[in-house]
Amino acid sequence: MSTLPDSYTQYPKRGEGYDHDLYKWSNMHERVPVRWPQGSVAVWLCVSLEWFPITPGGTFKAPGHMVTPYPDYRHYTSRDYGNRVGAWRMLDAFSEVGVKASFATNAAIAERYPELIEAMQSAGHEIIAHSTDMNGTIDATLGEVAEKELIGDAMTRLEKATGTRPKGWLSIARQQSFHTLDILKDEGLTYCCDWVNDELPYRFANGLIDLPLNHELSDRTIITVQQQSADSWAQSMRDAFDWLAKEAAGIGSGRMLPIHLTPYIMGLPYRIGALECLLADLVEREEAWFARGEDIVAYWEAQQ
Amino acid sequence: MQEGAPDPDLYDYHPYRGRPKIEWPDGKTVAVWVAPNLEYYEIDPPIHPKRNPWPHPAPSVVGYSHRDHSNRVSHWRMAEVMTRHGFPGSVSLSVALCQHHPEVVADANERGWEFFSHGIYNTRYSYDMTEAQERAIIEDSIRTVEDATGQRIRGWLAPALTHTPRTLDLIAEYGLDYTCDLYHDDQVQEVKVAKGKLASIPYSLEVNDHYGFFVYNMSGREYADTLVRQYERLATEGEQSGTVMCIPLHAYLIGQPHRIGPFEEALEHIAKDGRAWIARAGEIVDAWREQVG
Numbered sequence: 270m271s272t273l274p275d276s277y278t279q280y281p282k283r284g285e286g287y288d289h290d291l292y293k294w295s296n297m298h299e300r301v302p303v304r305w306p307q308g309s310v311a312v313w314l315c316v317s318l319e320w321f322p323i324t325p326g327g328t329f330k331a332p333g334h335m336v337t338p339y340p341d342y343r344h345y346t347s348r349d350y351g352n353r354v355g356a357w358r359m360l361d362a363f364s365e366v367g368v369k370a371s372f373a374t375n376a377a378i379a380e381r382y383p384e385l386i387e388a389m390q391s392a393g394h395e396i397i398a399h400s401t402d403m404n405g406t407i408d409a410t411l412g413e414v415a416e417k418e419l420i421g422d423a424m425t426r427l428e429k430a431t432g433t434r435p436k437g438w439l440s441i442a443r444q445q446s447f448h449t450l451d452i453l454k455d456e457g458l459t460y461c462c463d464w465v466n467d468e469l470p471y472r473f474a475n476g477l478i479d480l481p482l483n484h485e486l487s488d489r490t491i492i493t494v495q496q497q498s499a500d501s502w503a504q505s506m507r508d509a510f511d512w513l514a515k516e517a518a519g520i521g522s523g524r525m526l527p528i529h530l531t532p533y534i535m536g537l538p539y540r541i542g543a544l545e546c547l548l549a550d551l552v553e554r555e556e557a558w559f560a561r562g563e564d565i566v567a568y569w570e571a572q573q
Numbered sequence: 574m575q576e577g578a579p580d581p582d583l584y585d586y587h588p589y590r591g592r593p594k595i596e597w598p599d600g601k602t603v604a605v606w607v608a609p610n611l612e613y614y615e616i617d618p619p620i621h622p623k624r625n626p627w628p629h630p631a632p633s634v635v636g637y638s639h640r641d642h643s644n645r646v647s648h649w650r651m652a653e654v655m656t657r658h659g660f661p662g663s664v665s666l667s668v669a670l671c672q673h674h675p676e677v678v679a680d681a682n683e684r685g686w687e688f689f690s691h692g693i694y695n696t697r698y699s700y701d702m703t704e705a706q707e708r709a710i711i712e713d714s715i716r717t718v719e720d721a722t723g724q725r726i727r728g729w730l731a732p733a734l735t736h737t738p739r740t741l742d743l744i745a746e747y748g749l750d751y752t753c754d755l756y757h758d759d760q761v762q763e764v765k766v767a768k769g770k771l772a773s774i775p776y777s778l779e780v781n782d783h784y785g786f787f788v789y790n791m792s793g794r795e796y797a798d799t800l801v802r803q804y805e806r807l808a809t810e811g812e813q814s815g816t817v818m819c820i821p822l823h824a825y826l827i828g829q830p831h832r833i834g835p836f837e838e839a840l841e842h843i844a845k846d847g848r849a850w851i852a853r854a855g856e857i858v859d860a861w862r863e864q865v866g
Binding site for chain 1: 615616617619621629630631632633634635638639640641642644645646649650669672673674675676693694697701702703706709710786790791792793794829831832833834835
């Protein structure tokens with residue numbers, strides 16, 4: 270039988286606080302209350318706009334990437350369906366109820382589909398930087414130099430194609446390296462959405478802000494991973510909203526409901542209706558404040 | 574256990590039919606205990622040759638931060654719901670949480686919850702440990718929990734459910750009274766150990782929230798319904814001989830905003846039913862031990 274080295278039962282980072290210095294511990298219910306300009310629950314719609322090269326690459330396989338041997342027409346086209354059809358259904362759904370959303374957008378999307386960018390911008394939606402394309406994954410194996418180039422390239426290309434430099438960043442699969450937070454800060458970003466440990470914005474040690482985009486509430490987790498129906502997903506969103514509204518009233522502080530959507534998942538003909546019904550319900554709720562990521566961050570930051 | 578044998582000889586076979594009647598206090602038929610896992614997962618732990626802790630090289634952001642949600646947000650959300658309906662916790666504790674986030678441990682202690690050990694960290698696995706290493710984690714657990722809470726641990730749930738062939742003998746030798754690692758029964762059962770006595774209290778993988786959400790892929794409402802069905806059946810069968818229902822939880826799962834509401838309804842159902850003896854693990858083991866000797 271193999272044995273473990275003595276170091277396996279030694280714990281050099283065992284002490285008060287975290288085993289890293291990326292951010293400090295704080296428990297949400299004891300923080301200074303936060304108030305939104307209206308209502309008590311900030312509803313943050315965040316749509317991922319993803320372009321999957323048919324030639325997969327990156328440090329790991331992005332969720333939703335190619336599956337079959339090359340050429341995988343099946344997955345290349347089903348993913349691109351989201352950009353051609355699903356995203357337009359979502360834009361219509363948002364416009365129907367008069368709400369603004371965030372779109373986490375690959376640089377390749379902005380370059381390839383200017384009509385989509387124009388529609389998002391004219392409707393007042395926010396563009397969050399979402400790497401280069403779905404091969405643009407980040408993890409510790411990428412290396413600091415290559416990671417800087419990747420993030421810099423995504424930011425430059427997005428700024429060029431959209432005319433604005435995004436304030437927010439979402440990593441593919443929310444995966445980072447230990448260098449990512451500093452690189453994002455150096456690129457002038459205000460916030461990222463990757464760390465799902467909280468339900469309100471908080472600040473990293475380097476000054477960047479985390480706006481947690483809850484992966485558990487995403488259509489990907491509930492529909493694609495857990496294989497629930499669109500109606501079950503919508504029911505979960507209603508249950509979450511009801512709970513958060515009650516919690517906000519009880520504690521006297523704003524709460525946040527992040528709704529992470531994927532056009533090739535929720536934008537299908539048989540699912541989009543569940544999203545439309547949910548939006549129609551939530552806009553009628555007096556506790557709801559529909560807001561873009563950058564608005565939530567700005568209101569939160571002004572109260573710190 | 575019998576190391577290397579096809580039958581590890583953990584316990585004797587006892588058919589469910591015709592067992593002596595176990596009686597719970599006040600004529601209750603099912604002992605219900607809630608087992609919140611209060612855990613600390615390291616961001617960059619040493620890699621064990623038999624198990625990789627994270628799906629990505631450190632930092633595995635979603636894995637780590639999802640679990641951190643417990644210690645910033647959802648522990649309190651879950652604990653408030655439990656307290657509101659009269660359910661104490663019997664905590665499966667990564668004992669290093671006493672150092673990292675003493676606020677979480679203190680909150681559980683103030684609520685009158687019981688603590689048992691779930692290892693030092695949930696990212697350190699027991700496979701291949703030497704006897705000295707394994708004794709060290711048991712002694713560390715006893716000392717750490719006593720220092721932080723004043724309680725002497727009475728039970729064990731192996732860290733990340735990783736064992737050695739000697740774990741059960743060792744915890745019995747140190748005077749622990751129960752293990753949560755065996756899933757062979759709906760009643761408390763005797764475990765065969767080298768020295769002393771050890772009870773197996775039913776924990777549960779099947780109605781563990783992790784299994785509910787990420788093995789069986791249930792919605793929050795489906796999971797709550799599962800708990801009610803589990804409860805109803807065990808409460809009825811417990812008229813013959815007292816049964817045990819455990820609700821094993823992780824705040825970062827059950828305390829998510831879309832799940833906690835339906836969960837509260839399930840707890841309310843159980844609390845109002847009248848047949849449940851809502852208790853801590855140690856009390857259940859004691860009541861059983863008094864009857865079986």
